[in-house]
Each structure stands twice: as C-alpha cells, then as structure tokens.
Amino acid sequence: MNRFALAPAILALAFVTPNANANIDQLKGLLGDKKADSTVASSGLTEMATSAASAIDLSSLVDTVSDTLNVSETQSEGGIASIMNYVQGNLSSGDYAQLANSIPGIDGLLENVPSLSSDTAASSSSSLSGLLNKASEYSSTLKSLNDLKQQFEALGLSTDMIASFATQISSYLNVNADEETRALFKSGLDNLLTAL
DSSP: OOHHHHHHHHHHHHHHSTTHHHHHHHHGGGGTOTTSOHHHHHHHHHHHHHHHHTSOOHHHHHHHHHHHHTOOHHHHHHHHHHHHHHHHHHSOHHHHHHHHHHSTTHHHHGGGSOOOOHHHHHTOOSHHHHHHHHHHTTOHHHHHHHHHHHHHHHTTOOTTHHHHHHHHHHHHHHHHSOHHHHHHHHHHHTTHHHHO
C-alpha cells in the first residue's frame, strides 16, 4: 500500500485527537520514520477509532437514567426508547441514519418502545387527554406528542417525567457524544420541552 496515500487520513486523525503531538510521533512510523514504532502507531490508531465509535454506551445511559430518576431499568429503557422514537419521527431518514450510526445499538433499544393500541387512547381518564387524543387525529405533531405521553403512561411513568428523561439524555450526550450527534438529537427533540 502506498504510504503517501495514507498520509492525509492519518494526519486528519492526528489533529482531531486531544493528544495530537504524541500521536504525530507514533504516526511517523507509518510514513517511514525509523524512530517510531509502526506497530505502536497502528495499534494507537485502532484504539482511537474504537474509542470514538464506542463513546456512547447505551447500557451506561440506561443505568444513569435509572439511578438519577429513581426508575426501574425497564422503565429507563422504555423511556429512553420512547424519546428516541420521538426524535426519529422528527428527523429525515438521512439524519436519523447518521444519529443511529453515532449511537451504537439505538435500533435495538427502539424495540423497547411500548406498543399502543386504540384501547390505550380510549382509556385515558382525563378530559384533557381525551381532547389531545382527538386533536392528534388532525396533527402529526400532536400525534407524536400524544403517542409519547401514552408510551410513558404505559411504562407506569408520569408524563411529567418526559422532560426529565430528555434532560438526562441530553446531559449524557453532552459528555459522551460529538457536536454533530448532539445537534441531531436536539433537532429531533424539536420543541418537545416547550410543548409539554
């Protein structure tokens, strides 16, 4: 393989890491500098790529939300899945695919979204819920918000908890995700917190 063909990609990786100067010395081995150990450089690149891909650990997010909000693991998984399902509904398919690539396992987590039947909508006790159910028939935005509220109720969670879940997920992504992932999540949330 031509070592000069690798140079732009390797240098790009070196400059996006926090410890760029140390990585440059290791990367010289790939470009022919005999002083650097190319094995170390190669394994260093593999570690950097792996850590970038696995910075978001859904099981850690589930545990954090469960502990912080004092809910069961099942409720945490279902609540996070419901929020992510809402986000998916507000993003284009391309944007969601990009978000899913950044959050390994998100599609599997979405299997925890509680399924809603027509009986769930009919069993809403308050007249306000009944009005929201009726209004959701005419507005996709109200429908997705209404579905989210019913999903939380199906999990045994108060709809007041939706904002807490969204805030916890945002906080987790602020620490563990790149800027693009955070922006996609925020865009998918749309105006959820103001609509609640």
